Amino acid sequence: MSSHSFSERLRTHFDALCSDLLAQLRDGEEATVNLEAEETLFVRFNRNRVRQNTDVEQIGISLRLQSQGRTVDQARTLSGRLDSDRAALHALLARCRAEIAMLPDDPNQVAMHDNGSSDEAFIGKVLAAEEVVAAVVGPAEGCDLAGLYAGGVVIRANRNSKGQNHWFSTENFFLDYSIYNGPQAVKGNYAGSHWDDAQWAVNLERSKALLPLLARPTQALKPGAYRSYLAPTAFADLIGMLGWGALSAAAWKQGRSPFKKLAEKEERLSSQLCIAQNFSMGLSPRFNSQGEVSALRLPLIQDGELANLLVSARSAKEYGLLANGATEGESPRAVDVATGTLAPADVLKELGTGLYLSNLHYLNWSDPVCARVTGMTRYACFWVQGGEIVGPINDLRWDESLYSALGSKLIALSTCAQIQPAVDTYFQRALGGSRTPGALIDAFTFTL
Numbered sequence: 001m002s003s004h005s006f007s008e009r010l011r012t013h014f015d016a017l018c019s020d021l022l023a024q025l026r027d028g029e030e031a032t033v034n035l036e037a038e039e040t041l042f043v044r045f046n047r048n049r050v051r052q053n054t055d056v057e058q059i060g061i062s063l064r065l066q067s068q069g070r071t072v073d074q075a076r077t078l079s080g081r082l083d084s085d086r087a088a089l090h091a092l093l094a095r096c097r098a099e100i101a102m103l104p105d106d107p108n109q110v111a112m113h114d115n116g117s118s119d120e121a122f123i124g125k126v127l128a129a130e131e132v133v134a135a136v137v138g139p140a141e142g143c144d145l146a147g148l149y150a151g152g153v154v155i156r157a158n159r160n161s162k163g164q165n166h167w168f169s170t171e172n173f174f175l176d177y178s179i180y181n182g183p184q185a186v187k188g189n190y191a192g193s194h195w196d197d198a199q200w201a202v203n204l205e206r207s208k209a210l211l212p213l214l215a216r217p218t219q220a221l222k223p224g225a226y227r228s229y230l231a232p233t234a235f236a237d238l239i240g241m242l243g244w245g246a247l248s249a250a251a252w253k254q255g256r257s258p259f260k261k262l263a264e265k266e267e268r269l270s271s272q273l274c275i276a277q278n279f280s281m282g283l284s285p286r287f288n289s290q291g292e293v294s295a296l297r298l299p300l301i302q303d304g305e306l307a308n309l310l311v312s313a314r315s316a317k318e319y320g321l322l323a324n325g326a327t328e329g330e331s332p333r334a335v336d337v338a339t340g341t342l343a344p345a346d347v348l349k350e351l352g353t354g355l356y357l358s359n360l361h362y363l364n365w366s367d368p369v370c371a372r373v374t375g376m377t378r379y380a381c382f383w384v385q386g387g388e389i390v391g392p393i394n395d396l397r398w399d400e401s402l403y404s405a406l407g408s409k410l411i412a413l414s415t416c417a418q419i420q421p422a423v424d425t426y427f428q429r430a431l432g433g434s435r436t437p438g439a440l441i442d443a444f445t446f447t448l
Helices: 003-022 082-100 129-137 197-208 232-243 249-253 313-319 344-351 402-408
Strands: 029-046 049-067 070-078 117-122 145-160 165-181 184-192 224-230 275-278 297-302 334-337 354-367 372-385 388-392 397-401 410-421 433-446
Touching (some): 003 029, 003 145, 029 129, 049 082, 129 145, 184 354, 224 232, 232 334, 232 402, 232 410, 249 313, 354 397, 372 402, 397 402
Parallel strands (some): 184 372, 224 354
Antiparallel strands (some): 029 145, 049 070, 372 388, 397 433, 410 433
């Protein structure tokens, strides 16, 4: 079945289920229904051969029921068959009614409203099952490639008893891969909405070009502060920490936001830094689980200063703020970091002597009050001397404050940015991601 036919069939199915369910509500009851679905081809590679392939079609639905100042949420999977799914939703509604009768009042309950309607469909062209082997394995012949290809349509939809009606579907793919040279590896990612053999070849060649550099003698470095270039993927990992409470209005009001000092103008970041939530990239729907619609583009950091925190409707009610369509978790869903002035061809020359970091991992806050983050280097990371790569490094632990790394230590951002889509596949394909340039940072601190 094509992604288009799956999407259209599911839209009809969801409309019928919602019409039936919402008609069952009693006086004083309000309900919101959310749909999460996908039709995805997964292909796993090892040693540049297909080791596993799976075609997944799954449909999940959640119901939020509100009555007498109380709220309850329940969720389940659906079969795609109308009669059985209608019965399943009736049972879900009955379970919600039984639970809501035992709950206390919720003083910060957000009333349901008609937040309008929206319909966004991002149509792409992903590889068909019979095309994957030739498209991926062929160009990588001779490489020890391991990775995961996932391609298909992902759907989110929302309806409520007030009349709102939202639909979002996106057809896209990602190929998250590594090329090995013995125990060492170069990590790459090719993603988009339209598979292009030429673009995949360029992406792969860029990764393959790093393999001979891994064969050079490993450089042993002592702990210290080193001038460092974070490639777009590594910088995306660092920027991803902003989703761990740094831009949450609730976290700020509760005194636990790592950007509390930024919000209260006690600190500022580099004037080069401009970050927005940008839904035009098609990485995530603009509506949240309550059906509230975010602005197409919301500035978060502008010229190094905080422009907006992410404010959910619940935080708005509890703290007297203005909601801006954030999810209840108040994390950014489509981060877009503006580019700078550093041309990719000049990266090594401008780095001079220091570290070229392709990837980071195991990130966590080490001191949230100071926005200090710790993590490890990973994959193809190199020692550079006099603008030339000398050799790979052993994995290093780093510990650095975002106020420094994104502030006084930020030398330059690259002129090119890369989209890094979410590649999580726990339970379902994730939506969201970021677009980030590379970043040249002075005296990045390494501790082990």
